Amino acid sequence: MQVKSFKRKKLANLLRFVYGSPKKNRADRLIKDTRELSSLAKLLQNKRAAVALERGRSLAEAAVFVESVDETRTRLKGLLKECGIVVGRFRGLEGAEELTDAWKAFVTAAKEFIRDGR
Numbered sequence: 001m002q003v004k005s006f007k008r009k010k011l012a013n014l015l016r017f018v019y020g021s022p023k024k025n026r027a028d029r030l031i032k033d034t035r036e037l038s039s040l041a042k043l044l045q046n047k048r049a050a051v052a053l054e055r056g057r058s059l060a061e062a063a064v065f066v067e068s069v070d071e072t073r074t075r076l077k078g079l080l081k082e083c084g085i086v087v088g089r090f091r092g093l094e095g096a097e098e099l100t101d102a103w104k105a106f107v108t109a110a111k112e113f114i115r116d117g118r
Helices: 009-018 033-046 049-055 059-063 068-089 098-118
Strands: none
Touching: 009 049, 033 049, 033 059, 049 059, 049 068, 049 098
């Protein structure tokens, strides 16, 4: 097999995704485990997801562009649970009432959205 041409910028991005950049002590790499390579390959096949990665988005953020609506709804359910735990840590703290009230309203709207399948 012979490579006839390639885009330098795309190769540089791929190397950064997998290995990180020396200037940032490799902390900017996206792939932390070899099991994530298949996810990266899938994302790079989708133009919107690839652009998101090139602009610094995480694998999880870029994955939204390749998911079905149902998969994204499932993701939202999980994020609601996770964020609920985080917001719950602030309950009872001075000044947190506005945050927790806004969170409750958001969760209610999001759950209705998920339930109604809109």
